[in-house]
Amino acid sequence: MSDSPSPLADPHTVFAPDPGPGPRDLVVLGSTGSIGTQAIDLVLRNPDRFRVTALSAAGGRVGLLAEQARTLRVAAVAVAREDSVPALREALAAEYGGESLPEILAGPTAAAELAASDCHTVLNGITGSIGLAPTLAALKAGRTLALANKESLIVGGPLVKELARPGQIIPVDSEHAALFQALAAGTRADVRKLVVTASGGPFRGRTRAELAAVTPADALAHPTWAMGPVITVNSATLVNKGLEVIEAHLLYDIPFDRIEVVVHPQSYVHSMVEFTDGSTLAQATPPDMRGPIAIGVGWPERIPDAAPAFDWTKASTWEFFPLDTEAFPAVGLARHVGELGGTAPAVFNAANEECVDAFLAGKLPFNGIMDTVTDVVTEHGVPARGTRLTVDDVLQAETRARARARELAAKAMAEARA
Template identity: 75%
Template structure:
């Protein structure tokens, strides 16, 4: 599969060192009450002359926080994905705003975030978790917005749907690893890149054998040693599925073949990723593990935001370790490579099955090692049933959605979370969608 470098600097865009435009940059934040969103709000509030948030979107699980953010940022619109929570959101906003203060426009429903992503602004930060971020990603790109992308799943499951819409330089990655690659790649041309080295903390179970991982508990999996993240991403980091997704993302963003993208374990999480060039030199981007730095870069590019996060304290001694990944204990990365090489709907199946299996693990219905084992089985069955699409076969959004539905249904069956009635309902929904 041939992929062009998607988000390398575009000479038609302003380059670092040029003066920023007059007035604050208008930004839409999707997933504002999550880990990425709350840190993005912090970056904006500490830089009022540089950014202005025009709209916020969230799932609707924390309406009080969403209303507080809307009031502090004085946004024009607020959206929740749960249509039934519109009235509750209005009440939360009324409680957060003072008497006589006009409330922002309220949008509700599964398409609300995508509608906000297409509104007038400069940059859309997609901090939604999961493949539900695909529609907002497509909407932002189609509307010509700069996309600060923290929702890796939308790029992975959408694949050519996303890459076909994005103009060079339109996507600025926010994941710490891809932000690091983005910065290091500026040190040479695309033709000079020998390989990408994506770093992984190794999660809380670094050094454990597969046998030892079989008894991992929910509480242990949620205790990440370095990063504070939501439960799904934290479990994905523990299984290293997150790292597998990042390998696929790196391939799509930078056009580097899978056999030239490596994963190395770096427990300290200071070096976020590296680029090795053809002359043997390696450029690494290093900073303390703080997501505000890549978030600020995503919002402010091509300008850096001063004091976005603390730098490395060089008055202290540091020891940084790098070790090979144990693919026997953590088979998620080689599985992701295979899935990414298959292309088509395989990445959507991989991601959807994983989301369902993580939910089953958190509910105590699936062992830790059962997450990746079940995902691998769902992927295998999908390929055996559907085969692989011939080279050049276009991917459509209905293809992706149907593959996801099938994968979720099968994963729930295998994990024991889907009863006969739910399975039958899923089948009916799939048939109606086909019709």
């Protein structure tokens, strides 16, 4: 491995220094979700450092979006759902009184338009592969990208790598923010292994047989993190950890056989880097996403009191366990599709999203999620080598994978009821 900087995430390289005195301008995508609301909390506590110029959301929580827009005095808001615009206008009018309203953008390209708008940093906190277009738009426009939307990197890896310049992407996932910080201690040539930690989710220690009858309520009861339903179920299946392995490979240009997953129930150590001299650097904080968000939007500066610190006067126990690959095959399958490349990761991610929806709706058993995803990936086969990946390739592969996942999930449920 060379000592040249990673083309995606490199803690030693600052892509876009602040232009001068005054707060850093941010665009927050997915502002009404978990990442977005915590980012806004951080901004409101640090008005001298940050100013939000635009917000985007799906459109399901227009009241909260309007409140955020008024509080932050943004120039523009965007919603993906065009049918939510009347309700958004009404909510904004109620918030603003007689004042002029911000510009409203709507539709599937609205978030990407904001991602390309004039700002220093775009925080992409959108959930799902719909975050790909805004990711590409931010990179094309030359913005620093604080990336919480791992799916856009997973499904569009080659497209993102083609556009991103050294230091342009700052990861916001707790695990990748941890690796990012630990990697600052040495050169890429010094790195032997990346160790990605997993809480183990709510089902740590259970066998595959014991997982057969778990319910959506069981899966949504995460022991350490408060997240949206899709990410929480992905944590229960460990699909989330599989996606993070692919993401680590793409961000840091480390081969898959040098990326390890270890179960750490307390979620204090967010990930580790093992160096060639035998030393391991771990990044640790109490579980709180405001820390990684602060790294994403503030790097290379650290934001004082962004998140709670440990109380070292109190005793605590930190445990680490090997991953049970039989009960939780998602990480192994993710490595496989990551090595295949092409549209295989997009197929994996799209099929999983459909299966999670089916599971939450009571239309697929828990073990059926990974069984169905595995079948869809197997049917997809080995991608053709030597062809340049396009956005259309990704979208078409996702569409086929979603349709096939729905078919197989319905078939599995029918057989289970027979």
